[in-house]
Amino acid sequence: KQEVTQIPAALSVPEGENLVLNCSFTDSAIYNLQWFRQDPGKGLTSLLLIQSSQREQTSGRLNASLDKSSGRSTLYIAASQPGDSATYLCAVCVYGQNFVFGPGTRLSVLP
Amino acid sequence: NAGVTQTPKFQVLKTGQSMTLQCAQDMNHEYMSWYRQDPGMGLRLIHYSVGAGITDQGEVPNGYNVSRSTTEDFPLRLLSAAPSQTSVYFCASRNADGTYEQYFGPGTRLTVT
Numbered sequence: 001k002q003e004v005t006q007i008p009a010a011l012s013v014p015e016g017e018n019l020v021l022n023c024s025f026t027d028s029a030i031y032n033l034q035w036f037r038q039d040p041g042k043g044l045t046s047l048l049l050i051q052s053s054q055r056e057q058t059s060g061r062l063n064a065s066l067d068k069s070s071g072r073s074t075l076y077i078a079a080s081q082p083g084d085s086a087t088y089l090c091a092v093c094v095y096g097q098n099f100v101f102g103p104g105t106r107l108s109v110l111p
Numbered sequence: 112n113a114g115v116t117q118t119p120k121f122q123v124l125k126t127g128q129s130m131t132l133q134c135a136q137d138m139n140h141e142y143m144s145w146y147r148q149d150p151g152m153g154l155r156l157i158h159y160s161v162g163a164g165i166t167d168q169g170e171v172p173n174g175y176n177v178s179r180s181t182t183e184d185f186p187l188r189l190l191s192a193a194p195s196q197t198s199v200y201f202c203a204s205r206n207a208d209g210t211y212e213q214y215f216g217p218g219t220r221l222t223v224t
Contacts, residue, residue, distance in 0.1 A: 004153075032211055043201060044215040051210065089154070093211050098144075098169065101154040 004102035012108040021075040023090035031093040115216035124192040134202030142205040143185040147198040
């Protein structure tokens, strides 16, 4: 059974810092991996999608990498801002179409 | 496009009551799913559908029913609400362009007393 973990569970950093969020999965037979952002009381917003054949994806200050062989993905946020404060979730799409989510990392960026 | 919409946004039920959570998407996605999100548990898959007339169970299906009569709609029914079903419910759909990118609705916050 696919299991997804995220480290750290919570992170607090001063504005301007570069930071890395980690996502690990137990079964490397994935179709893709998707990173989401969730603001308190809101739904999930897709940030980046990495196909299993890709190594990384970039969008603005965000960069996500994927290493299937080690079962790991990282989300890099450059020059963090208070508006980046949210919970970040990763989800892996297993073959057979369903997604498995990690528990999330709660990020606070302090002004 | 409105994307994925859910109604209601908030609902309070008494134990034993039934209700239907509505979900609709206007992106012509074949795959739709329902998740529940609980503190410390992440999102867990309740039911999913790969197309009209086809549904299947996810990780936590007990106490919930679904049907898919159209591509656009995927309602979730609580047959006899229990306090353990207090949660935030999210509906999602996924495109069929090969990327399998998921799109989520805004959620329904359900409290069962």
